[in-house]
Amino acid sequence: MRLRTLGTDWFHGLVALVLSVLLLAFAPHRELLREPVTFVAAVLSYPEAPAVALGSAFRRGTAWFSERTTLLDRLRFLERENERLGLATHVANAHVQAAKRQLDSALGDSQVVFRAPHAWWTEILIDKGLKDGVRSGTPVLQNGSLVGRTTVVENSFSWVELVTSSSLMVPAVIEETRDLGVVAGDGQGGVWLLFIPEGRSLVPGMTVSTAMISEILPPGIPIGRLSEQKKRSEEGFVSYRLETGASLSLLYSVSVLRPKAR
């Protein structure tokens, strides 16, 4: 009797193991897993809502306490900048006010609900979708800098391809010199400005933004600054590593620039 029971137990266990291995066979096909991952995130978003709120409140609180000095410095800097912007606003009042209102209504905050470890630098899932006005190709920002753009958009969720992904190529411009290049990730957390001809007098700290020639993203969205790290190719081009404005390793929440802003 005991042996028979043990046999049944083993049977159930082994079938469960085999099913697990079969499921693992689907793992490399990320596109097949998108729907179930989104579904699970959608179902769990209801019981998780209080924990999400509590977690972000805790993070805000921790940041407030631990980075108080930094925040005060930043506040002073922002106050000065605000004064200058206020002055500039008065000078070019009509245009600036209209653009600010348009941008305010178009920026929507969104939480990152899923980031797979094997696609850490490639894509994230956010809790805004078609019903929030998000469309495929919508730019996603953090700290006012480009994080990526939406690829697959569902009713309540969207997948965002990150600038660190090696498959997202973004035409970009160096603001100070108007040099054009292409921003792409290396798939390992680095973001590079590619195809800059040798001999250009570029220095670290110069600002890189999305270019006017881009069909996928509106122009002028900040991406980051040139860092000191660069590499030369045999074809006579120089690639500059960027210090991104967005904190791409710590993405808890992002802003979605809805299409009506464009």
Add this chain to the structure above:
Amino acid sequence: MLSGLAVWLFQDLFSVLASGPLMVPEAFLLLMLYRALYRAESFPATVWSTFAGGVVFDLRWVGFPGVTSFLTVAVLLVCRWLWLTLPVSGRTIGLTAFFFWSGQTLVSLARLILWGLPRMDILRILLMQQGYFLPVIGIVCVFIAHLERKQDV
């Protein structure tokens, strides 16, 4: 089954609060191991609950469905096999604690490796995890001992 669902949700909510499952004790695995060792009559249901819980956990946190379910079901089978090979007098709460600890550490280690962390970070996180895994296992084992003693009376 309801207790399994509640503990799974508890672990999930803690993972949300901790911004990931790496530093959260495997409460669901502990419950399933307890059922596998002490509630022999419902072992098939325990296996399938563990499998389902693992798959959903992977879809929510890991992105590789099958990893957690494979590891947890394998831990369950090995622990149960070892448990049944022992005489009843050898099935002590200390051994239960050892099964809990080894199962939990194995699953955590696999998850850390899958996360692609450097070797030193894996070691550091594993040591940090032990700091609260061990007290959690201790508390759970005291509770189990109390529960089993009450049932024996």
